[in-house]
Amino acid sequence: NVTKEFIVGIPKAELHVHLEGTLEPELKLELAKKNGIDIGQKTIEEVRQSYEFDSLTSFLGVYYPAMEVLQKEEDFYLLAMDYLKKAKDNNVKYAELFFDPQAHTSRGVPFADVINGYYRAAKDGVALGVESHLIMCFLRDMSQESAIETYEQMLPYGDKIIGIGLDSDERKNPPKKFADVFARAKEDGFNITMHCDIDQENSIEHIRQALLEIGVQRIDHGTNILEDAKLVEYAKENGIGFTCCPVSNSFVTEDMKGKEILELLHKGLKVTVNSDDPAYFQSYISDDMYVLATKYNLEKKDIIQLAKNSFEIAWIPAEKKNEYI
Ligand code: ADE
Numbered sequence: 537n538v539t540k541e542f543i544v545g546i547p548k549a550e551l552h553v554h555l556e557g558t559l560e561p562e563l564k565l566e567l568a569k570k571n572g573i574d575i576g577q578k579t580i581e582e583v584r585q586s587y588e589f590d591s592l593t594s595f596l597g598v599y600y601p602a603m604e605v606l607q608k609e610e611d612f613y614l615l616a617m618d619y620l621k622k623a624k625d626n627n628v629k630y631a632e633l634f635f636d637p638q639a640h641t642s643r644g645v646p647f648a649d650v651i652n653g654y655y656r657a658a659k660d661g662v663a664l665g666v667e668s669h670l671i672m673c674f675l676r677d678m679s680q681e682s683a684i685e686t687y688e689q690m691l692p693y694g695d696k697i698i699g700i701g702l703d704s705d706e707r708k709n710p711p712k713k714f715a716d717v718f719a720r721a722k723e724d725g726f727n728i729t730m731h732c733d734i735d736q737e738n739s740i741e742h743i744r745q746a747l748l749e750i751g752v753q754r755i756d757h758g759t760n761i762l763e764d765a766k767l768v769e770y771a772k773e774n775g776i777g778f779t780c781c782p783v784s785n786s787f788v789t790e791d792m793k794g795k796e797i798l799e800l801l802h803k804g805l806k807v808t809v810n811s812d813d814p815a816y817f818q819s820y821i822s823d824d825m826y827v828l829a830t831k832y833n834l835e836k837k838d839i840i841q842l843a844k845n846s847f848e849i850a851w852i853p854a855e856k857k858n859e860y861i
């Protein structure tokens with residue numbers, strides 16, 4: 537049997553965590569006070585109680601308004617630093633961190649403050665023993681024009697970004713809505729990933745578009761690929777990475793999709809386990825792995841495979857991977 541100590545102890549990479557999803561109630565209250573914002577909650581319990589949701593849409597309805605407390609460069613720094621300390625406790629050696637600039641620039645926060653705060657934390661995280669890089673996501677419920685504007689705001693900071701992603705509400709927002717901006721990002725040499733969340737409307741069609749029309753290297757979530765054996769074969773042949781998040785799944789669908797995660801893993805696909813929005817789901821990466829391990833009787837070799845996959849599909853230069861695997 538796999539113990540929590542074994543899971544925590546194994547060196548791992550985290551590839552699917554949203555920095556805005558690491559906002560713990562303590563920091564939310566601290567930043568609200570610092571910035572003089574009335575968030576309507578005064579205690580940690582009150583903040584926790586506001587974290588109530590049973591679908592992706594209702595989760596996002598809580599998630600975006602909470603970001604109001606993030607105002608200054610330093611706030612983004614503190615948020616990312618808090619996560620990196622948790623990452624260290626989980627023996628995460630390497631992390632790729634999603635962030636949503638449009639959720640901040642749409643409130644009047646300068647793009648520069650968001651990226652400079654996060655990037656400064658990523659640099660300081662190295663002293664903790666955690667290497668990390670930023671993945672900028674477009675909000676898919678905003679327009680492609682807004683994504684292009686965001687892409688152009690990012691370009692002067694291009695060396696601070698390791699890849700581009702796509703997140704937020706999937707309904708009526710298929711990957712191909714963003715075909716032009718992702719084609720440009722690929723041409724400019726950025727790595728590409730996209731959310732294809734669990735059991736969303738047209739999930740398998742979104743996965744098909746992401747793989748065959750956009751040409752992503754990874755899919756975030758993506759276990760619905762099992763609905764199409766040909767796409768599973770394609771993903772296997774092309775070493776496509778899957779960043780699965782069991783506890784997040786159990787919040788938005790009441791099913792952690794453990795059976796599907798393991799089926800893909802045992803078929804030899806590059807599956808990983810990650811936390812997604814750990815402050816909201818109260819589960820950091822080792823907790824996610826442990827819940828999956830206990831509920832589905834994982835063996836040590838499965839945990840080792842998950843950890844190995846996490847470094848394999850990480851966007852680390854090949855020669856540096858040897859340091860980790
Ligand atoms: N933003 C933060 N978490 C997300 C998720 N699980 N799906 C889509 N967008 C998100």
Ligand code: ZN
Binds near residue numbers: 552554703731756812
């Ligand atoms: Zn996510």
